[in-house]
Amino acid sequence: MRTIQQSTQSQKSSTSLLDTQTDSGPPYSGPASKPILDSVKFPSDMNRLNMSELKQLAHELRWEVIEAVSKTGGHFSSSLGVIELTTALHYVFDMPEDDIIWDVAHQCYPHKMLTGRRDRFPTLRQLNGMSGFCKRKESEYDSFGAGHSSTSISAAQGMSVAKSTLNKRKNNCIAVIGDGAITGGMAYEAMNNAGYLSSRMIVVLNDNGQVSLPTGTQSAGGVKPASQLSAYTSNLLVSKPFQDFRDFAKSFNRLLPENVQDVNKRIDEYARGVVTGGTLFEELGFFYVGPIDGHDLENMVPILEKLRDSDSNKPVLLHIKTNKGQGYAPALAASDRMHGVGKFDIATGIQQKGKAAAPSFTSIFANSLIDAATEDRAVVGITAAMPGGTGMDIFGRRFPKRTFDVGIAEQHAVTFAAGMACEGLKPFCCIYSTFMQRGYDQVVHDVAIQNLPVRMILDRAGVVGNDGPTHHGCYDLAYLGCIPNLTIMSPSDEIELRNMVATCAGFDDGPTVLRYPRGVGYGAEKLQNLFGYDLEDGEIPTKGEFIVRI
Numbered sequence: 001m002r003t004i005q006q007s008t009q010s011q012k013s014s015t016s017l018l019d020t021q022t023d024s025g026p027p028y029s030g031p032a033s034k035p036i037l038d039s040v041k042f043p044s045d046m047n048r049l050n051m052s053e054l055k056q057l058a059h060e061l062r063w064e065v066i067e068a069v070s071k072t073g074g075h076f077s078s079s080l081g082v083i084e085l086t087t088a089l090h091y092v093f094d095m096p097e098d099d100i101i102w103d104v105a106h107q108c109y110p111h112k113m114l115t116g117r118r119d120r121f122p123t124l125r126q127l128n129g130m131s132g133f134c135k136r137k138e139s140e141y142d143s144f145g146a147g148h149s150s151t152s153i154s155a156a157q158g159m160s161v162a163k164s165t166l167n168k169r170k171n172n173c174i175a176v177i178g179d180g181a182i183t184g185g186m187a188y189e190a191m192n193n194a195g196y197l198s199s200r201m202i203v204v205l206n207d208n209g210q211v212s213l214p215t216g217t218q219s220a221g222g223v224k225p226a227s228q229l230s231a232y233t234s235n236l237l238v239s240k241p242f243q244d245f246r247d248f249a250k251s252f253n254r255l256l257p258e259n260v261q262d263v264n265k266r267i268d269e270y271a272r273g274v275v276t277g278g279t280l281f282e283e284l285g286f287f288y289v290g291p292i293d294g295h296d297l298e299n300m301v302p303i304l305e306k307l308r309d310s311d312s313n314k315p316v317l318l319h320i321k322t323n324k325g326q327g328y329a330p331a332l333a334a335s336d337r338m339h340g341v342g343k344f345d346i347a348t349g350i351q352q353k354g355k356a357a358a359p360s361f362t363s364i365f366a367n368s369l370i371d372a373a374t375e376d377r378a379v380v381g382i383t384a385a386m387p388g389g390t391g392m393d394i395f396g397r398r399f400p401k402r403t404f405d406v407g408i409a410e411q412h413a414v415t416f417a418a419g420m421a422c423e424g425l426k427p428f429c430c431i432y433s434t435f436m437q438r439g440y441d442q443v444v445h446d447v448a449i450q451n452l453p454v455r456m457i458l459d460r461a462g463v464v465g466n467d468g469p470t471h472h473g474c475y476d477l478a479y480l481g482c483i484p485n486l487t488i489m490s491p492s493d494e495i496e497l498r499n500m501v502a503t504c505a506g507f508d509d510g511p512t513v514l515r516y517p518r519g520v521g522y523g524a525e526k527l528q529n530l531f532g533y534d535l536e537d538g539e540i541p542t543k544g545e546f547i548v549r550i
């Protein structure tokens, strides 16, 4: 267990030690060497570091992530946003005895680097290589596997209850969840239960103001994050300055036993006045801390230490504010913040992207839906925080008022569509095959049993490649095939896809499912050669039937 002194003036000036950007000359492309990172293979190697070295470690770690991802591609800017958080968490807590659960885990690269896997980064997201997400089989430091969002709080609570039931020596379970992932219903189910059971746990809300993918671009229906909660947490930030360690120390009294609290009651009352906000989380039974600057190690470390050393069983929500892509100018400047990237040039951030041989199934779907919506005002599109991946960004540009981004909330998306269908709209509920697993009961109970004409569009059906097992769309035929009233369609080429979108739009007698793979179709030329299709005049050679193709 490590403890460092509160920051001193000399530590504050330690940023000047960092080897960073210069005012003139070529863009900074990282430190020449990484002596501190080289000395840290596992978190226990961080014990001896002082605050100034810790900052240097964070700096080296950031550039190690940039260099590694530039060579392989992968999720990128989310990791850059949690460099300081990862450094602070591994410094303060003792993994693997303590548990850190990364929600979605697309931001886990710095965690992997500090937990013995730095040398495996050349194999990132490749066959037999290192996973792009946390995976229990891969390392004892990956407390919980992920890939799908909003699971971390439930898992952390389960671990916390198990640790206390089994009388384990320590009980530190930390869920790190983004303001996107916290839009998922499971997160609230868990918080509600954690408050009720008084489970000792820390939820770190990593608030970067980005909910849907791609981030920052015109999401379906607007540029604002598709989440009232994200707006709410931003308001907390506007309404008061960052909370520093001194503010926190005052309000911390509320976590202590009542007799101790009396001593400092006046200070506590003062702190309550100062520390406004957090009401939603407090109502759910959490002790709310924040918002604090998630890039300020000097502030974050002592707060985490205090929370670690508290005997309280009350769950804590630590609200940190971060920048997705922090420390790398091309990511900060990119409309999507370089959320997921191919290989890229470090100096410019320019990615090597081959030109696609043909349009993607996603874009063919989106354009076909635009055609259907042009003819029929009842056609609307729904996405669960994936406007880019499902083509709802394309549809949303043409029909912003008929496009609905509900946040990472697949269950809600399906039942929301069911409600729309009850009133005569023609909802196209566009969700990746793998994420539709979340909405299973809603498909059965709210759509199929009521035979409502919801059009469920499953992009990324089949094997998806680098994202691996959590993202393969391999189960939908099995899990949907057994449900009554569903008409399931799967096109074998882009012409059939266009045809089937029209079929879905025209079919009002029950629910339809249209599933198609990731990637591109044959392309016009090949289609003509193979099947004699003439794409030039946009003709559809065969009319879609209500069929099941397996």
Ligand SMILES: Cc1ncc(C[n+]2csc(CCOP(=O)(O)OP(=O)(O)O)c2C)c(N)n1
Binding pocket: 077, 078, 081, 104, 106, 107, 147, 148, 149, 177, 178, 179, 180, 181, 182, 208, 210, 211, 212, 213, 324, 384, 385, 386, 408, 410, 435, 438
């Ligand atoms: C159930 C589910 N739906 C959709 C996704 C796709 N997805 C991956 S990351 C992400 C955005 C997450 O936002 P946030 O948690 O705020 O993290 P950030 O990317 O901003 O760092 C989405 C929608 C997913 N992983 N799981």
